[in-house]
Amino acid sequence: MATDVVMPQMGESIAEGTIVRWIKKVGDKIDRDEPLFEISTDKVDAEIPSPAAGVLTEIRVKEGETVPVNSVVAVIGAAGEKPASAPGAASSQAPSEPVAAPAKAAAPPKAQPQADGAATKAPASAESAPPKPTLAPPSSGGSTEEVIRQRSSPLVRKIAKEHNVDISQLQGSGMAGRVTKDDILAYVGQEAQEGADRGAKPLAERPPSAERAKGPAIEMPAFKPGAATEVVPMSVMRRKIAEHMVMSRRTSAHVHSVFEVSFGRIDAIRHKKKAEYERAGAKLTYLSFIVKAAVDALRAVPVVNASVDGDNIVYHQNVNLGIAVALDWGLIVPVIKGADEKNLLGLSRSVADLAARARSKQLKPDEVSGGTFTITNPGVFGALFGMPIINQPQVAILGVGNVEKRAVVIDDAIAIRPMAYLTLGYDHRIIDGAVADQFMSHVKHALENWDPDNA
Numbered sequence: 001m002a003t004d005v006v007m008p009q010m011g012e013s014i015a016e017g018t019i020v021r022w023i024k025k026v027g028d029k030i031d032r033d034e035p036l037f038e039i040s041t042d043k044v045d046a047e048i049p050s051p052a053a054g055v056l057t058e059i060r061v062k063e064g065e066t067v068p069v070n071s072v073v074a075v076i077g078a079a080g081e082k083p084a085s086a087p088g089a090a091s092s093q094a095p096s097e098p099v100a101a102p103a104k105a106a107a108p109p110k111a112q113p114q115a116d117g118a119a120t121k122a123p124a125s126a127e128s129a130p131p132k133p134t135l136a137p138p139s140s141g142g143s144t145e146e147v148i149r150q151r152s153s154p155l156v157r158k159i160a161k162e163h164n165v166d167i168s169q170l171q172g173s174g175m176a177g178r179v180t181k182d183d184i185l186a187y188v189g190q191e192a193q194e195g196a197d198r199g200a201k202p203l204a205e206r207p208p209s210a211e212r213a214k215g216p217a218i219e220m221p222a223f224k225p226g227a228a229t230e231v232v233p234m235s236v237m238r239r240k241i242a243e244h245m246v247m248s249r250r251t252s253a254h255v256h257s258v259f260e261v262s263f264g265r266i267d268a269i270r271h272k273k274k275a276e277y278e279r280a281g282a283k284l285t286y287l288s289f290i291v292k293a294a295v296d297a298l299r300a301v302p303v304v305n306a307s308v309d310g311d312n313i314v315y316h317q318n319v320n321l322g323i324a325v326a327l328d329w330g331l332i333v334p335v336i337k338g339a340d341e342k343n344l345l346g347l348s349r350s351v352a353d354l355a356a357r358a359r360s361k362q363l364k365p366d367e368v369s370g371g372t373f374t375i376t377n378p379g380v381f382g383a384l385f386g387m388p389i390i391n392q393p394q395v396a397i398l399g400v401g402n403v404e405k406r407a408v409v410i411d412d413a414i415a416i417r418p419m420a421y422l423t424l425g426y427d428h429r430i431i432d433g434a435v436a437d438q439f440m441s442h443v444k445h446a447l448e449n450w451d452p453d454n455a
C-alpha cells in the first residue's frame with residue numbers, strides 16, 4: 001500500500017518549507033525513520049525521516065522548491081513495487097508528477113523555483129515575466145484568514161496590507177494557486193498603471209491603512225557596474241528569518257529592560273557541582289542556572305509566558321522554553337517542552353541535547369514548535385548585552401550577556417565579582433514596564449541567592 005510523504009510543519013507559525021536535498025532517489029529502498037529529504041524553513045534546517053518502509057516510487061517536488069505544509073512531496077510504495085517512472089527518467093532533481101501545474105510563461109533554462117522573498121532579479125522580458133495574477137473564484141471551506149495564510153507568505157501579506165489588496169481575491173501563479181511575491185508585486189504595479197491611466201492616485205502613494213502612520217518611500221541603492229561587490233543570494237532560512245524578524249517588529253511594541261546580575265554565588269556552586277554533573281552526563285553552565293531561574297519567574301509572572309490573539313490574552317499553562325542556537329547557516333530555536341517540570345540537571349541535559357541535534361540537523365518537527373518564551377545568549381560571543389527581537393507569537397525574550405569579572409561596590413567597598421547584564425525584550429501591548437521589572441527581579445534574586453541544595 002502506498003504511503004504519501006508530506007511537507008511537515010516545523011513550528012506553529014510555519015506555513016511552508018523548501019526541499020533543500022533529496023537523500024534518496026526514485027527506486028531506492030528505505031526503512032521507516034531513515035532520513036529521506038532535507039528541508040529548510042525560517043526556524044530550522046532538518047533531515048526528515050521516512051514515515052514508512054518500502055521503495056521510493058515517486059518524487060513530486062524538486063530540490064529548491066517551496067511548498068505549503070502538508071503538501072504531498074513523495075510517495076513510498078511497498079517493497080518490490082515499481083517506480084511511477086523508470087529510475088533513469090526520474091531522479092531527485094526532477095519530480096515525476098508535480099502536485100499542481102500552474103500555468104506559467106516560459107522561463108530561462110537555468111531559472112530555479114524560489115521561495116517568496118528571494119533575492120532581487122534583473123527585470124524580465126515580456127516573454128519571461130510571470131503572468132499577472134487574476135481574481136480567484138470563491139473558495140469553499142475554511143475562513144478567509146486561513147485561505148490567505150495558506151496561499152501566501154508573511155512578506156506577501158505585508159505587501160498586500162500596505163497596498164490595501166485582498167489576497168483572497170487573487171489567483172496566484174504558485175503551486176495550487178498560491179500568491180507569490182512576484183504575483184503581488186505584479187498586481188500592485190498593474191493596479192498602479194491602470195489608476196494612472198484613469199488619472200487616479202497610484203497605490204504606492206495611498207496610505208496603507210488608517211492604523212499605520214504615513215511615511216516616505218525608501219529607495220534602495222543600486223549596484224553600479226564594476227563596483228567591488230559580491231552578490232550572494234540569501235539562503236532559504238536567511239530569507240525566512242528576515243521576513244519573521246520584520247513581521248515581529250511590526251507586530252509587537254518592543255521595549256527592553258536591562259538588569260545587572262552578580263554571578264558570584266552561582267560561580268561558587270558551579271565549580272563545586274561541575275564534576276558531579278559531568279558524571280551524570282550534563283554540563284553545568286551559567287546558562288543552566290539562568291534557564292531554571294527564568295522558568296521559575298515565568299510561573300511567578302504568568303503574563304510573560306502568554307500570547308496575544310486579537311483582543312485576547314492567551315495564558316499558556318505549560319512553560320515551553322525556546323533556546324536560540326546559532327548555526328553557521330542561520331539561527332534556530334529548539335524548544336524544551338514542559339521546562340517547568342524539570343530540575344536543574346534535567347534542564348542542563350535538555351539544553352545540551354537540543355543544541356547538539358540542532359547543529360547536526362537531527363531535530364524533530366515538534367521540537368521547534370510550541371515555544372512560549374525564548375532565551376538567547378549573545379554573551380557566548382562576548383557581547384555585554386543585546387536588544388533581542390521577540391520570537392512571535394510569544395510576548396517576551398531574555399537576552400544573556402557575557403559573564404565577566406568586574407569591579408563592583410559591595411558594602412561601601414570595591415570587590416571583584418563575575419557580573420553579567422540580562423535583557424528582557426517584551427511586548428508593551430500586554431506587559432507593562434513594572435511587570436517586566438518584576439519578572440527580572442525574580443530572575444536576579446534567584447541567581448544572586450541560589451540555594452546550593454537546588455543544584
